[in-house]
Amino acid sequence: MDTKHRIIDESLTLFSQKGYANVYVGEIADRVGIKAPSLYKHFKNKQAIFDAIIDEMNRRYEEQAGALDISGINPVEDASVYRNISEDKLVEIGTGLFLYFLHDDYTSRFRKILTIEQFHNKEFANIYSSQYMDGPIAYQKMLFQLMVTNGVFKEEDVDMMTLQFYSPIYMLLTLCDREPAREAEALELLKKHIRQFSKIYGGTH
Amino acid sequence: MDTKHRIIDESLTLFSQKGYANVYVGEIADRVGIKAPSLYKHFKNKQAIFDAIIDEMNRRYEEQAGALDISGINPVEDASVYRNISEDKLVEIGTGLFLYFLHDDYTSRFRKILTIEQFHNKEFANIYSSQYMDGPIAYQKMLFQLMVTNGVFKEEDVDMMTLQFYSPIYMLLTLCDREPAREAEALELLKKHIRQFSKIYGGTH
DNA sequence: GTCTATAAGAAGATAGAC
DNA sequence: GTCTATCTTCTTATAGAC
Numbered sequence: 001m002d003t004k005h006r007i008i009d010e011s012l013t014l015f016s017q018k019g020y021a022n023v024y025v026g027e028i029a030d031r032v033g034i035k036a037p038s039l040y041k042h043f044k045n046k047q048a049i050f051d052a053i054i055d056e057m058n059r060r061y062e063e064q065a066g067a068l069d070i071s072g073i074n075p076v077e078d079a080s081v082y083r084n085i086s087e088d089k090l091v092e093i094g095t096g097l098f099l100y101f102l103h104d105d106y107t108s109r110f111r112k113i114l115t116i117e118q119f120h121n122k123e124f125a126n127i128y129s130s131q132y133m134d135g136p137i138a139y140q141k142m143l144f145q146l147m148v149t150n151g152v153f154k155e156e157d158v159d160m161m162t163l164q165f166y167s168p169i170y171m172l173l174t175l176c177d178r179e180p181a182r183e184a185e186a187l188e189l190l191k192k193h194i195r196q197f198s199k200i201y202g203g204t205h
Numbered sequence: 206m207d208t209k210h211r212i213i214d215e216s217l218t219l220f221s222q223k224g225y226a227n228v229y230v231g232e233i234a235d236r237v238g239i240k241a242p243s244l245y246k247h248f249k250n251k252q253a254i255f256d257a258i259i260d261e262m263n264r265r266y267e268e269q270a271g272a273l274d275i276s277g278i279n280p281v282e283d284a285s286v287y288r289n290i291s292e293d294k295l296v297e298i299g300t301g302l303f304l305y306f307l308h309d310d311y312t313s314r315f316r317k318i319l320t321i322e323q324f325h326n327k328e329f330a331n332i333y334s335s336q337y338m339d340g341p342i343a344y345q346k347m348l349f350q351l352m353v354t355n356g357v358f359k360e361e362d363v364d365m366m367t368l369q370f371y372s373p374i375y376m377l378l379t380l381c382d383r384e385p386a387r388e389a390e391a392l393e394l395l396k397k398h399i400r401q402f403s404k405i406y407g408g409t410h
Numbered sequence: 411g412t413c414t415a416t417a418a419g420a421a422g423a424t425a426g427a428c
Numbered sequence: 429g430t431c432t433a434t435c436t437t438c439t440t441a442t443a444g445a446c
Contacts, residue, residue: 003411016324017324018324019226021224021227022226025441034411034412036441037413037441038411038413039441040440040441041411046439112324115324116320119222119223119317119321119382120222156401157401160398163376164373167373167375171338171375177324178330189368192365193365193369200405229420231422239429240432241421241423242430245423245424246429246430
């Protein structure tokens with residue numbers, strides 16, 4: 001990785017831990033192993049580093065089509081997969097989504113920045129909502145709609161199914177961001193939740 | 206309200222919007238209507254203002270016994286109330302908890318501070334978890350345990366019932382903190398969620 | 411592209427008059 | 429208790445040598 005990308009990488013880490021204002025350019029330079037003035041050969045100023053992080057985030061987000069295909073399944077193109085989906089498969093999709101969000105190198109650090117900056121930056125608030133609420137919920141809803149249509153799940157209000165399926169994933173994710181030591185506990189709860197969910201909404205075949 | 210409390214109040218507002226580091230003592234002074242040096246007659250330094258906010262928060266938290274009796278019901282002392290609890294009553298308790306958390310003057314601003322500072326202050330991380338996850342979940346679990354015992358709810362895993370009941374409340378709360386304009390939407394979802402939950406887990410009487 | 415030296419300015423805090 | 433003036437420190441950013 002070249003110096004420019006090392007600067008972005010270390011800045012991302014520091015911003016995600018302390019927030020933009022609490023990180024000094026000297027600290028970034030230290031981590032990279034250069035002196036602060038050298039940073040200015042790579043970026044116009046501190047804000048430009050931050051902007052580069054956002055650009056990189058947008059690039060990756062588009063690249064992975066909105067982080068929605070984590071399971072490797074596209075519900076629109078491949079609806080048949082869901083016709084005979086098992087409880088185990090649903091657990092796999094749920095934990096997969098959770099662990100991807102939690103551990104993806106770039107995603108997890110950027111989510112913390114979004115969390116920290118959401119109240120004084122409307123752009124970040126919107127990105128947060130779309131990336132961790134509206135987006136995943138729209139995706140899950142599409143998926144559950146198919147499953148209800150195919151008889152995998154009972155005929156229930158799909159919006160509520162979706163909310164009840166996703167909310168625990170979201171809550172446990174924010175828990176692990178805050179207290180990484182509780183990941184095992186969270187994962188256990190998550191699996192139990194999905195099995196319980198499957199039991200509740202599971203169809204008749 | 207005397208000047209000292211006005212300083213605390215305006216600081217709380219500013220810290221909750223921008224985070225500690227982004228708020229300058231001059232800005233606090235402006236809001237209060239004095240000059241920055243006058244602040245130092247009331248507080249030793251900026252950190253002391255922050256500490257006073259935390260003290261005040263702790264005082265209020267203990268005063269209301271952990272924000273758990275929002276419904277006005279103590280499940281331990283008054284278990285009989287839950288013997289014939291209606292779906293409407295459950296909606297009332299859920300939305301009451303939600304609206305209290307969301308709108309209580311001090312609570313809501315302090316929660317935003319916890320959100321902003323959680324990743325670089327372990328004390329705040331612990332307060333956040335205990336106040337918005339472990340605490341409410343322990344309370345709800347106690348409540349549901351009673352309701353299962355009394356036959357109001359079916360015999361299901363109480364931990365999962367609790368997780369599935371509370372997670373949407375939590376998620377919608379963080380949504381409204383970020384986007385207050387979506388409160389009506391969130392409240393609608395919340396009510397639908399509780400009725401759906403009641404339908405799923407409701408007992409046989 | 412990296413360094414040392416340093417400018418420029420912001421922000422926290424103090425001194426002392428009123 | 430509040431003010432103006434000022435100090436100090438910290439932080440960003442630039443200048444110019446190598």
